[in-house]
Amino acid sequence: MTVPRTYPVDLRGRDNPATPAQIAESVLSRVSPFGQLEGFFTWFSALSEHSYTDVERIPLDEMQGWHTDPDSGDIAHRSGKFYTIRGLDIQVPDGPVPQWSQPIIHQPEVGILGILVKKFGGVLHCLMQAKVEPGNCNGLQLSPTVQATRSNYTAVHQGRAVPYLDYFREPARHHILADVRQSEQGSWFYHKRNRNMVIEVTEDVELLPGFCWLTLGQIHELLAVDDVINMDARTVLACLPFSGSGLLTAFPDTADNFRAALVRSCSVEHGGRHTTSEILNWLTDVRTRAEVWTTDVPLRGLPGWCRQDGLISHESGRFFEVIGVHVRARGREVDQWSQPMIRPCEEGIAAFLVARVDGVLHALVRAMVQPGYKDVAELAPTVQCAPGNYRDLPAAARPRFLDVVLDARPEQVRYDVTLSEEGGRFYHARNRYLVVEVPADRQFDEPNFRWMPLHQLVDLLQHSHYVNVEARSLIACLHSLSGG
Structure with missing residues (x-):
């Protein structure tokens, strides 16, 4: 006897096929309970006078x-x-440098990075926190609703409780839009992971001091400003399911060919230069061939x-x-x-080269090996480096395509903003994030690089240890260009 297949009547969260279109609607909205962004900046400036870190x-x-x-x-x-x-x-x-030693941060506990979302007037809004971190170059930046290590939220520091934490400790009571463990910087952290979460609620949520509701469109506008949206917010935003069939219909027709190619890149209907299976086989091959040995040694x-x-x-x-x-x-x-x-010791560069392949924007990703990764290599930006670190190395060791990024003409540069990295462990760490458009020709077809549309990267972000933190920031930055 054949049992008929049944499906849940109420698909929620990421499983709801309407979710990508609802995200797109929020991307196109520029009005929140603050009104326009002028209201946000007034609130943010006033808050900066009362929230500070004095770092000695x-x-x-x-x-x-x-x-x-x-x-x-x-x-x-x-x-x-x-x-x-x-x-x-x-x-x-x-590798270009076959052996070296360095200090590194060991933090085996898994923290929570979570954004609470709720509909106002039918439009998704994100609950963001204006938070000071000792490593921030400018004090106050916009962070997720919850940004806490296990030591923080279990009160090892004997401090005050983390607001809104229960929503993320008991996520099954709500709509889960994203829930995945992701890596942190593989050059400074050893096997560090955080749980990236986006939880949608329908109940009333008390708005505490230092928190605000913003649409994704408003957050995307803020991503055009240096050092406002912090790294932890960017990595969580990148994990949103901003891809799916029918996504194109949510965006109005545009004469901007770049933006149209970007929106098509978010839609699974337009495919990609390589299938996802081919990308996974390629990354598995890189991970298998790369020999990386790490050994704990005394810091002294x-x-x-x-x-x-x-x-x-x-x-x-x-x-x-x-x-x-x-x-x-x-x-x-x-x-x-x-x-x-x-x-x-210097500001870094994280850049995607992007190209239109059959009218669909693709990013050139690199399979990058770093000592702190749990699985040898992850998908990284085309260029990710601190240029001065390579000053005395042979030309062959210089990061591939760095000169293409640095020599780009102004009309090629689609995004160029300097953003801070994690301010809880790094002091004044900043990267210049760039998106540079190039033609899709053979000079970029190299063994450790592949062209990928955004929807493939977003789909891989449902899983751990595929897309590194710098690439996740750039994915959030690319998404910010979709609304105009």
């Missing part, structure tokens, strides 16, 4: 609550929680690095430093604390 650089040995292991030199919190700064030896025999005596003058730095003066800071804050769960941070 101090020697590593003077950090309250932290200690240096007398044998290994590793730096850890006295609670045994939060994170540890250790040494790591890396060997990549086929790490080759090429020295601890003096209260910090840890490389003998060349390049790459990054490990510094100590003491923080006094208002608007945080804890009023003051000390911690070690990574301070990069």
Whole structure:
């Protein structure tokens, strides 16, 4: 006897075929409870006068609550929680630099990055938090509703409770639009992951001080401004299911051929240069062929690095430093604390080269190997580097296509904004994020690169460890161009 197949009557969250169109409607909306963005900036400016971090650089040995292991030199919190700064030896025999050592952050606990969304007037709005982080170059930035490590939300710091946390601790009671563990920076974190979540609620939600409701369209406008939307918000926004059949009908016809190609890139109906199976086979092959060995080693005596003058730095003066800071804050769960941070020695570049393939915008992604990834390689921007780190290396070691990005004509540059990286562990870490349009010719057909439309990247973002954090930021930036 054949049992007839049944389907759920009420498809919710990501499974609802109407969800991509509802996201698109929010992208096209520029009005929130604030009205236009002028109301947001008035609120944001006033809030910045009351929420601040006073960050004082101090020697590593003077950090309250932290200690240096007398044998290994590793730096850890006295609670045994939060994170540890250790040494790591890396060997990549086929890489431009086959062996090196460096300090790296070990933070095995999984944090929560979550955005709460709710419909007002039938339009999805995101609950965003104006949050200060000690590493932010400008203090206040817009973050997800919840941005907390496990140590934070289990109150290891004995601070105030994290607002709205219960929505993300018990997500099954609501509509789940995104819920996936994603990696963090593989060059500075070792196997670090955060749970990226977007939860839609229908009930009334109390609006607490420091929080605001914005449409996706308004958030996209803010992505055109330096250092407003923080990294944690960008990675969560990228995980939204902004792809699907019928998505094109949600956008009005436009004479802008680039924007039309971008919208088609979000629609599964238009396919791509490679099938998703071909992309996955290619990435699996890269992961299998790449030989990467990492070994924990003592931070003390790490080759090429020295601890003096209260910090840890490389003998060349390049790459990054490990510094100590003491923080006094208002608007945080804890009023003051000390911690070690990574301070990069220069601003980086993260760029997608994009091209129109049969009228569909494709991004040139790179399968990038980094020592902190759990699975060897992830899909990364076309170019992701700090250019000065390659100054003394041979030309062959220079990042591929870096000169194409730096030499682009103004009319090729579709997006160019400087954005901050994670301000809780990194001090004044910023990348210049670029989208540069090029012709889809054979010069870009290289073994470690593939052309992909946005809908394939968004689909892979339903799964862990495929798309790295810098590429996720760029996906959010590309989506911000779809509304005009």
